[in-house]
Amino acid sequence: MGNGSALYGPLKHLLASLPMRAELRSCCTTEVASPCCPHHFQPTRQQGLDLARGAPAWEIRFYSVAMLEQIHLLAAVTVLGVLEQAYFFLQVIHARRKFGISPPNISGPPEFERIFRAQVNSSEYFPIFVALLWQAGLFFHQGLAAALGLLYLYSRYCYFMGYRASSSDRLTPIYFSTGVLWVLIAAATLGLLHFFLSHYVGLNVLRLIAA
Numbered sequence: 001m002g003n004g005s006a007l008y009g010p011l012k013h014l015l016a017s018l019p020m021r022a023e024l025r026s027c028c029t030t031e032v033a034s035p036c037c038p039h040h041f042q043p044t045r046q047q048g049l050d051l052a053r054g055a056p057a058w059e060i061r062f063y064s065v066a067m068l069e070q071i072h073l074l075a076a077v078t079v080l081g082v083l084e085q086a087y088f089f090l091q092v093i094h095a096r097r098k099f100g101i102s103p104p105n106i107s108g109p110p111e112f113e114r115i116f117r118a119q120v121n122s123s124e125y126f127p128i129f130v131a132l133l134w135q136a137g138l139f140f141h142q143g144l145a146a147a148l149g150l151l152y153l154y155s156r157y158c159y160f161m162g163y164r165a166s167s168s169d170r171l172t173p174i175y176f177s178t179g180v181l182w183v184l185i186a187a188a189t190l191g192l193l194h195f196f197l198s199h200y201v202g203l204n205v206l207r208l209i210a211a
């Protein structure tokens with residue numbers, strides 16, 4: 001723990017400036033640079049290895065939690081998105097049974113084909129959605145990206161239900177959902193641009209605007 005006290009001063013300011021849970025902040029900012037309480041400190045295998053190399057436990061724990069707080073909303077929306085995909089899959093399985101259409105067949109009455117296409121179309125867009133959600137969340141703003149993510153998942157649900165009812169009922173939700181994707185693209189691009197400019201060129205556009 002020797003280097004812990006040398007780091008304590010700057011870390012205290014960093015801790016105070018981050019939106020962390022109060023209980024963790026008070027636990028990690030004790031004057032003694034020691035590991036957090038057992039409640040907060042449950043080392044993973046990697047953390048165990050870091051500990052063996054001499055990094056202070058409280059520091060490892062602090063950075064792990066700070067990192068998770070940067071991504072927890074994105075992770076929650078991703079899990080929700082996966083559950084939505086699972087729901088769409090189950091609907092196709094149910095429709096296959098109902099209409100007696102076994103794989104590899106994908107043709108049948110329009111009622112079946114619309115459900116099948118609604119699921120396949122939603123799967124096609126899912127990797128694009130997840131990539132944009134995380135890029136916009138990491139480089140632009142986590143809360144905004146997560147909110148847009150929820151809006152996207154809701155519009156995808158409307159798309160599925162609309163398509164199931166009739167082909168034309170899919171159109172409004174697909175317009176809306178792709179609109180949300182374009183907003184996520186814009187946020188991700190702006191965020192990345194800001195990162196590259198400030199990191200490599202030393203040009204902080206936000207600070208310039210604020211000045």
Ligand SMILES: CC/C=C\C/C=C\C[C@@H]1O[C@H]1/C=C/C=C/C=C\C/C=C\CCC(=O)O
Pocket residue numbers: 128167171174175178181182185
């Ligand atoms: C950011 C999104 C990434 C990739 C997709 C990019 C473009 C694809 C378009 O946004 C998708 C929206 C498509 C909307 C189509 C709407 C209507 C199509 C017009 C008529 C269909 C008529 C018919 O049903 O026969």
Ligand SMILES: N[C@@H](CCC(=O)N[C@@H](CS)C(=O)NCC(=O)O)C(=O)O
Pocket residue numbers: 117118121124170174
């Ligand atoms: N794979 C899609 C790509 C384009 C797309 O997403 N189209 C939207 C608007 S026309 C759609 O709802 N397609 C219906 C579908 O995929 O079954 C397609 O074949 O149409």
